[in-house]
Structures are given as structure tokens and as C-alpha cells.
Amino acid sequence: MNSPTDKNNPETGVKSREERAHHEALSPSSRSVTFGPDTPLKLDAGGELSPFTIAYETYGSLNEDHSNAILVFHALTGDQYAASPSPVTGKPGWWSTMIGPGKPIDTERYFVICSNVLGGCSGSTGPASINPATDKPYGLDLPVITVPDMVRAQTMLVDYLGIDKLFSVIGGSMGGMQAMQWAAAYPERVNSAILIATASHHSSQNIAFYEVGRQAVMADLDWHGGRYYDYDVTPKKGLAVARMAAHVTYMSEQSLQNKFGRNLQNSTEKGFSFDAEFEIESYLHHQGMTFVDRFDANSYLYVTRAMDYFDLAASYDGQLAKAFMGTKARFCVVSFTSDWHFPTSASRTIVHALNAAGASVSFVEIDSDKGHDAFLLEEPEFFDAINGFLHAADRSNDQSGNHDDTEERS
Numbered sequence: 176m177n178s179p180t181d182k183n184n185p186e187t188g189v190k191s192r193e194e195r196a197h198h199e200a201l202s203p204s205s206r207s208v209t210f211g212p213d214t215p216l217k218l219d220a221g222g223e224l225s226p227f228t229i230a231y232e233t234y235g236s237l238n239e240d241h242s243n244a245i246l247v248f249h250a251l252t253g254d255q256y257a258a259s260p261s262p263v264t265g266k267p268g269w270w271s272t273m274i275g276p277g278k279p280i281d282t283e284r285y286f287v288i289c290s291n292v293l294g295g296c297s298g299s300t301g302p303a304s305i306n307p308a309t310d311k312p313y314g315l316d317l318p319v320i321t322v323p324d325m326v327r328a329q330t331m332l333v334d335y336l337g338i339d340k341l342f343s344v345i346g347g348s349m350g351g352m353q354a355m356q357w358a359a360a361y362p363e364r365v366n367s368a369i370l371i372a373t374a375s376h377h378s379s380q381n382i383a384f385y386e387v388g389r390q391a392v393m394a395d396l397d398w399h400g401g402r403y404y405d406y407d408v409t410p411k412k413g414l415a416v417a418r419m420a421a422h423v424t425y426m427s428e429q430s431l432q433n434k435f436g437r438n439l440q441n442s443t444e445k446g447f448s449f450d451a452e453f454e455i456e457s458y459l460h461h462q463g464m465t466f467v468d469r470f471d472a473n474s475y476l477y478v479t480r481a482m483d484y485f486d487l488a489a490s491y492d493g494q495l496a497k498a499f500m501g502t503k504a505r506f507c508v509v510s511f512t513s514d515w516h517f518p519t520s521a522s523r524t525i526v527h528a529l530n531a532a533g534a535s536v537s538f539v540e541i542d543s544d545k546g547h548d549a550f551l552l553e554e555p556e557f558f559d560a561i562n563g564f565l566h567a568a569d570r571s572n573d574q575s576g577n578h579d580d581t582e583e584r585s
């Protein structure tokens with residue numbers, strides 16, 4: 176509860192400098208381009224969102240017949256800064272190794288678009304955005320957002336950019352869910368789709384991990400039922416714990432062992448305390464603390480929920496193959512051997528459904544000990560696979576029909 180002596184009390188107007196800086200850092204960036212359509216967006220939760228904003232970045236140039244556009248989707252906590260430095264962290268774009276001149280997604284050939292998802296916190300409408308009905312941040316008054324909602328908003332952006340058909344859609348994890356949704360719901364608008372470290376539905380285990388994270392956020396007294404914006408505080412402790420738990424799922428047992436083993440952080444002797452004595456503890460604390468500086472806690476609730484709700488087969492009578500029936504798009508499905516968060520078995524489910532639908536699909540399992548987040552790292556075999564697939568898709572761009580060139584490599 177708010178008290179008159181609270182230094183962050185909205186009534187006293189006294190705000191901590193640290194909190195003010197934090198909110199400013201998370202406020203929509205003026206650098207990326209925003210798009211706000213006149214048409215309201217129909218939401219799966221019911222009702223419509225209007226107005227709404229999508230923040231996006233583009234790289235490369237759109238060719239004359241608008242046939243070289245690649246739509247890149249970010250994962251859970253990503254943003255539109257796929258190949259340009261984040262104005263919040265100052266770090267290079269999260270896929271700057273993948274996108275650029277001469278890189279697998281070659282900006283000398285392709286026009287690359289990446290937008291912040293609806294529900295996010297990097298300029299697209301999310302829980303921290305102003306609700307026009309109250310003139311205050313939405314908080315939990317924003318309807319729950321789904322992956323199909325995110326994709327529906329992206330179709331409006333793609334229309335606005337004058338693109339009828341995308342050369343490719345590509346993403347990892349939740350980005351792969353968006354790519355699948357595009358291919359299933361708008362088959363005529365997708366020439367090829369690259370689905371990386373993803374699944375056609377969130378598993379029970381994945382929902383469980385994200386629920387642990389959400390509960391950590393909501394248990395933080397600074398969460399204030401999602402109205403923390405009014406109090407100029409943020410539920411940092413809860414959000415940091417949520418990220419720590421989630422981060423473990425993004426890495427493999429082997430990579431944690433290789434990086435940290437049982438090494439102690441600052442000494443050679445046990446301290447018999449509950450401080451972060453082990454390197455792995457210190458590392459996770461670092462991951463948690465840096466995360467709260469770049470991500471909004473309510474957005475974390477919304478975007479994890481969108482992943483939980485994703486179940487492509489459920490929209491097609493429980494038959495995943497039906498989602499892809501009749502598609503002419505070429506698919507590339509990529510998994511990583513050490514990914515236990517979105518394991519290879521989840522990718523195989525997608526590949527089997529694509530085969531059953533008579534779609535053209537290549538499947539590559541990359542041998543990596545880096546776990547789920549391997550898709551964010553420069554893995555040569557992975558980059559070769561993306562490069563090779565895009566070149567092949569380029570060559571057969573004018574062809575149509577069903578191919579079955581499923582291949583497995585490991």
C-alpha cells in the first residue's frame with residue numbers, strides 16, 4: 176500500500192532518481208520507426224486494441240518488385256534491434272552476427288524487417304504503454320496477447336510497407352512460433368519459413384518454468400498488482416529471480432559445467448554463508464540484475480503467457496498437419512542437440528506434420544553443447560544451414576509444388 180511517507184509515493188511526487196532513470200531507459204525508443212495503423216486489432220482474448228503501435232527496424236533495401244523481404248522475429252525478451260545496437264544496453268543487435276552484408280541473412284540481397292512484439296516493452300504497445308481510456312499505463316488492463324495477435328499486427332506492418340509476399344520468415348524460440356503462425360495463417364504471403372529451436376506448442380515443463388517466473392514477479396511487493404508504474408518502483412527482485420530460473424533453461428548442463436563447474440567466485444575456501452559463493456550463482460545474479468535494467472516486468476508476464484497459450488494444432492482440430500495443408504512454402508526446421516527447453520523431439524513433431532501436409536521441408540539438427548540460446552550464438556554449422564537454405568529458396572523462388580527433400584544432419 177501507498178503511504179504518505181513513501182519516497183516513491185505518486186501523491187507526494189517524490190521519485191527516486193534511480194527509478195526515474197530506469198523508467199526512462201525502458202520507455203519507447205525514439206530511434207526505431209513506429210507504425211500505428213488506423214484499423215483496430217482484433218484480439219484472441221476478445222475485443223480490439225486501438226490505437227496501437229508497432230516499433231520496427233529495417234536493414235537493406237526493398238527491391239523493385241518487393242520480393243526480397245525477410246521478416247525476422249525476436250524471442251521472449253528480444254526487441255526490434257536485431258542488427259543494430261540496442262539504445263537501452265548499447266550492445267550490438269541480438270542477431271548482428273546473422274544479419275548484415277555478406278552474412279547468412281545478407282542485407283545486400285534482402286530487405287530485413289524486425290519489429291518488437293505486441294505486449295513487449297521496446298516501443299510496441301505493451302502493458303507499460305498509455306491506455307487512452309485512463310491516460311495511465313495499461314498494466315494488467317491490457318488484454319492478454321497471443322502469438323496470433325502478434326502476427327496479425329505484423330501483417331498490418333507488412334501491408335504498410337507495401338509487401339504482399341515475404342521471401343522468408345525466420346525466428347528462434349518464440350520467434351519460431353511467430354514464423355509458424357505466419358506460414359499457417361497466411362500461406363499465400365510466405366515464400367519460405369525458417370523455424371529454429373521452437374515448438375508447435377509450449378510444453379507442460381515450459382509452462383511450469385514460466386509460471387515460476389511469473390509468481391516471482393507477482394510476489395514482489397513492488398509489483399503492486401501490476402500498477403508499479405504509479406509508484407515509480409519496479410519489481411526488480413521478482414523479475415531478476417524469474418530471469419535467473421529461465422536462464423538456466425536456456426543453457427545446457429554441459430555448458431554450465433564447462434563455464435563454471437563448481438568453481439568458487441572469489442576465494443578458494445567455502446565461506447559457510449548464503450552469499451553468491453559459486454561462480455554459477457554470481458553469473459545468474461548478473462543475468463538477473465542486467466535483465467531488470469532492460470525489460471518491463473509486466474511485459475514479462477504477457478510475453479511468457481503468449482508462449483504458454485501457443486498451440487498451433489489446437490486451432491486445426493488438434494492436427495498439426497492441417498495447419499500446413501496446401502502450403503507452397505519451403506520450410507527449414509533447425510534444432511540443437513543440447514537444447515532441453517525446445518528439444519529436437521519438438522522440431523521432429525513439426526517436421527512430421529510438414530511431411531504429412533506434403534510440404535517441402537529440410538531438417539537440420541545442429542550438434543552444439545550451448546543449449547537453447549545456441550541460436551543467438553555464432554555456430555558455424557547453424558549459419559551454414561541458414562545460408563544454404565536461403566540460397567536454395569532464392570534459386571527455387573519461381574518454382575511451386577510439393578517437394579520432399581527432408582534431410583537430417585547432426
Ligand SMILES: CC(=O)SCCNC(=O)CCNC(=O)[C@H](O)C(C)(C)COP(=O)(O)OP(=O)(O)OC[C@H]1O[C@@H](n2cnc3c(N)ncnc32)[C@H](O)[C@@H]1OP(=O)(O)O
Binds near residue numbers: 440
Ligand atoms: C532472439 C532474441 O530475441 S535475443 C533476446 C535477448 N538476449 C538474450 O536473451 C540473451 C541472453 N542469453 C545470454 O546472454 C546467454 O548467456 C548467451 C548464451 C546467449 C550468451 O552466451 P555467452 O556469449 O557465452 O555469454 P555468457 O553466458 O558467458 O555470459 C556473459 C555475461 O556473463 C557475465 N559473467 C560471466 N561469468 C560471470 C560470473 N562468474 N559472475 C558474474 N557475471 C559473469 C559476463 O561478464 C557477461 O556479462 P555481460 O553480458 O553483461 O557482458
Ligand SMILES: N[C@@H](CCO)C(=O)O
Binds near residue numbers: 250252425548
Ligand atoms: N534467451 C532468449 C531466448 C529465450 O527463448 C530470450 O530471452 O529471448
